[in-house]
Amino acid sequence: xxxxxxxxxxxxxxxxxxxxxxxxxxxxxxxxxxxxxxxxxxxxxxxxxxxxxxxxxxxxxxxxxxxxxxxxxxxxxxxxxxxxxxxxxxxxxxxxxxxxxxxxxxxxxxxxxxxxxxxxxxxxxxxxxxxxxxxxxxxxxxxxxxxxxxxxxxxxxxxxxxxxxxxxxxxxxxxxxxxxxxxxxxxxxxxxxxxxxxxxxxxxxxxxxxxxxxxxxxxxxxxxxxxxxxxxxxxxxxxxxxxxxxxxxxxxxxxxxxxxxxxxxxxxxxxxxxxxxxxxxxxxxxxxxxxxxxxxxxxx
Amino acid sequence: xxxxxxxxxxxxxxxxxxxxxxxxxxxxxxxxxxxxxxxxxxxxxxxxxxxxxxxxxxxxxxxxxxxxxxxxxxxxxxxxxxxxxxxxxxxxxxxxxxxxxxxxxxxxxxxxxxxxxxxxxxxxxxxxxxxxxxxxxxxxxxxxxxxxxxxxxxxxxxxxxxxxxxxxxxxxxxxxxxxxxxxxxxxxxxxxxxxxxxxxxxxxxxxxxxxxxxxxxxxxxxxxxxxxxxxxxxxxxxxxxxxxxxxxxxxxxxxxxxxxxxxxxxxxxxxxxxxxxxxxxxxxxxxxxxxxxxxxxxxx
Numbered sequence: 001x002x003x004x005x006x007x008x009x010x011x012x013x014x015x016x017x018x019x020x021x022x023x024x025x026x027x028x029x030x031x032x033x034x035x036x037x038x039x040x041x042x043x044x045x046x047x048x049x050x051x052x053x054x055x056x057x058x059x060x061x062x063x064x065x066x067x068x069x070x071x072x073x074x075x076x077x078x079x080x081x082x083x084x085x086x087x088x089x090x091x092x093x094x095x096x097x098x099x100x101x102x103x104x105x106x107x108x109x110x111x112x113x114x115x116x117x118x119x120x121x122x123x124x125x126x127x128x129x130x131x132x133x134x135x136x137x138x139x140x141x142x143x144x145x146x147x148x149x150x151x152x153x154x155x156x157x158x159x160x161x162x163x164x165x166x167x168x169x170x171x172x173x174x175x176x177x178x179x180x181x182x183x184x185x186x187x188x189x190x191x192x193x194x195x196x197x198x199x200x201x202x203x204x205x206x207x208x209x210x211x212x213x214x215x216x217x218x219x220x221x222x223x224x225x226x227x228x229x230x231x232x233x234x235x236x237x238x239x240x241x242x243x244x245x246x247x248x249x250x251x252x253x254x255x256x257x258x259x260x261x262x263x264x265x266x267x268x269x270x271x272x273x274x275x276x277x278x279x280x281x282x283x284x285x286x287x288x289x290x291x292x293x294x295x296x297x298x299x300x
Numbered sequence: 301x302x303x304x305x306x307x308x309x310x311x312x313x314x315x316x317x318x319x320x321x322x323x324x325x326x327x328x329x330x331x332x333x334x335x336x337x338x339x340x341x342x343x344x345x346x347x348x349x350x351x352x353x354x355x356x357x358x359x360x361x362x363x364x365x366x367x368x369x370x371x372x373x374x375x376x377x378x379x380x381x382x383x384x385x386x387x388x389x390x391x392x393x394x395x396x397x398x399x400x401x402x403x404x405x406x407x408x409x410x411x412x413x414x415x416x417x418x419x420x421x422x423x424x425x426x427x428x429x430x431x432x433x434x435x436x437x438x439x440x441x442x443x444x445x446x447x448x449x450x451x452x453x454x455x456x457x458x459x460x461x462x463x464x465x466x467x468x469x470x471x472x473x474x475x476x477x478x479x480x481x482x483x484x485x486x487x488x489x490x491x492x493x494x495x496x497x498x499x500x501x502x503x504x505x506x507x508x509x510x511x512x513x514x515x516x517x518x519x520x521x522x523x524x525x526x527x528x529x530x531x532x533x534x535x536x537x538x539x540x541x542x543x544x545x546x547x548x549x550x551x552x553x554x555x556x557x558x559x560x561x562x563x564x565x566x567x568x569x570x571x572x573x574x575x576x577x578x579x580x581x582x583x584x585x586x587x588x589x590x591x592x593x594x595x596x597x598x599x600x
Contacts, residue, residue, distance in 0.1 A: 006419070008316060008417065008418075009417060010318075012317075013316065013317040013318040013321070014316050014317070014318055014417075015316060015317060016308060016313065016314050016315060016316050016317075016418070017312075017313040017314070017315060017316075017317070017320065018310075018313040018314055020317065021313070083423075084419055084423045084424065084426070085426075085427075086423060086424065086425075086426025086427055086432060087423045087426070087432065100429065100572060100576055103576070104575070104576060107579065114533060115427055117308065117309060117314075117419035117423070117424040117427075117530075117531050118308075118316070118418065118419050119306070119384055119417035119418050119419060119420075119423075120419075120423040122422065122423045122432055123383075123384045123386060123387045123417070123419075123420040123422045123423050124384065124386065124417040125386075126384070126385075126386025126387070127385075127386055127415055127417075129400065132386060132387065132422055132438065133437060133438045133439070133440070134437070135437065135438075136436050136437055136465075137433060137434070137435065137436055137463075137465055138432065138433050138435075139433070140433070159463050163437075163459050165436075165437055230417075231417050233414060272400060275404070276400055276403070276404060279407065
C-alpha cells in the first residue's frame with residue numbers, strides 16, 4: 001500500500017491515529033521537504049514516530065516517483081505531507097499537482113493507494129471567525145521582483161469581491177532557491193528559505209490595485225485578517241484583523257514566525273463574523289465602524 | 301481549558317494525537333450528536349478513548365452552553381465535533397454558527413479555548429482529483445417538500461459556474477426531525493435520521509434549472525462528481541463521476557451509505573483533473589468527450 005498522509009498544520013502531534021499507525025507499519029517513510037514549513041524538525045518527528053524518515057524534496061517526488069513507489073505493491077510505503085494531501089500551501093509549491101502525479105503513477109503501476117486526510121489552511125482558516133461558506137476561490141501571491149510582477153491573483157480577488165465573498169490568500173514560500181549566479185554556474189547551492197510576510201503581501205496587493213484602479217481593494221476601507229501559524233495553539237497562533245493599512249503598519253515581528261496567510265474580507269460579511277473577529281482587531285473601533293459603514297453590517 | 305476537537309471524517313482513528321491527549325485529560329467530554337453521521341458509534345469511541353462521552357445535541361450546544369462550559373476555567377472540558385470545528389457539513393446543521401456561539405460565550409466567561417483542527421469535506425473533497433483552488437463558494441442543498449423549495453443555492457452555483465469554478469454541494473441531513481403530528485402535540489418523538497441521496501440532490505438541481513432556465517446546469521452536458529464517505533478508505537469511500545444524467549441514473553445503492561456530497565464541475569477544468577477523475581467515471585468515453593467538447597479541455 002502507498003500511503004499519502006497529511007500531518008496537519010503544526011507539529012508531530014497533529015498526525016491522526018490512522019496516520020501514525022500507517023507510519024509505524026511502513027518499511028519506508030518519505031517526508032516531503034516542504035515540511036521545513038512545519039513547526040517541527042525532521043528529527044523530532046523521527047523520535048516521535050520511532051522511525052527514520054527519508055527527506056524527499058519536490059524534484060524527488062516529481063522525478064523519482066518510481067523509486068518512492070518501489071515495492072509498494074508488496075509492503076507499505078508512506079509519503080508524509082504538511083496539512084492535507086489535497087490541501088494547498090501556496091501555488092508555488094503546487095503540492096496538489098505533485099501528489100496528483102505520484103498518485104497517477106502509482107495507479108499505473110497497480111499499487112493500491114490510501115490517502116489519510118488532515119486539516120489544511122483551507123478549512124482551518126475558519127478559526128478567524130469568517131465563515132467558510134462565504135469564501136470564494138483561494139488565490140496565491142508570489143514574490144514580486146523588479147522585473148516580474150505576476151498579477152493574475154488580482155482578477156481572482158476581484159471575482160470574489162464582486163460577489164461579496166472572502167478570499168483566502170496564500171503567501172509565497174521559497175524553499176530551494178538558487179541565486180542567479182549559482183543557477184548560471186550550475187551549482188546546487190540553495191538560499192535560505194524565504195517566506196512572504198503579511199506586510200509584503202499587503203504592499204503587493206496595494207501596488208497592483210494602484211495600477212489597475214478597479215476599486216477592488218482600498219487601503220483604508222478594505223478589511224482583512226492576517227493569520228500566522230494556524231493550528232499552533234493560543235500561545236503560538238496569531239490572528240490580526242484590520243484594514244489593509246492597519247496590517248501594513250502593524251509591527252512586522254508582531255506577526256511572528258511563518259507560515260502566514262491573509263484573508264480579504266468580502267461584502268457579504270455577517271455581523272456575527274465581525275463580532276467574532278473583533279477580538280483580533282488592531283483597532284476595535286475602526287474594525288467595527290468599517291464593517292458598519294463600508295460593509296453595511298448590522299452592528300449596534 | 302475548553303477544547304473544541306475535530307474528529308475528522310470517518311471513525312475513531314481519525315482523531316489527532318493532540319486531540320486524543322486533550323480528550324484523555326478532560327474531566328467532561330461532550331460529543332456533538334451530529335456525530336451520528338460519523339461512521340462509528342458513540343460506544344466505540346468511548347472504548348477507544350477509554351472515557352465516557354456525554355451526547356450533546358444541537359439544542360444543548362446552543363442553549364445549555366453554560367452547563368457545557370461549567371468549570372472549564374479550572375479543569376479541561378472537551379466538545380467533539382465531526383470533521384473540523386470550523387468545517388461545515390450542511391447549512392442545515394449550521395455547525396459553525398453553533399460553535400461560534402459557544403466560543404463567544406466561553407470568551408465572555410474568561411475561559412481559555414483551544415481549537416484542535418482536523419480534516420473536513422471542504423479540503424478532503426480534493427481526493428476526487430478536482431483541484432481545490434478551482435472551487436468557488438460551497439453551497440448547501442436542503443430537502444425539498446411539496447410546498448417548500450428553497451433555491452438560493454442555484455444563484456450561488458450560477459455565480460461559480462459563470463466564473464468557471466467548481467461547486468461543492470453539501471447535502472441535507474435531518475437528524476432530529478419531528479413529524480407534523482408530534483410537533484403539533486408537543487411530543488418529543490423523533491423520526492429516524494434522513495440523508496439526502498445523490499439522486500435526490502441531482503433531481504432537485506435539475507428541477508430548479510428547468511424553472512430558471514439560465515443554462516447553468518444541463519443534465520447531459522454538465523459534469524459532476526458524487527462523493528460518499530470521504531476519508532473512509534478505498535474499501536469504503538465512493539467516488540462516481542459523470543454527467544448529471546449519469547448520476548441520476550446510477551443505481552442508488554451503488555453510492556452506498558451516507559454521507560454524500562456532490563461537486564458541480566466548472567469550465568476552468570484542467571485536463572489533469574479530467575484524467576485523474578476518469579478513474580471514477582460511470583462512462584469513460586462520455587466523461588472525456590464531454591470534458592473535451594463541452595468544457596474545452598485539451599485531451600488527446
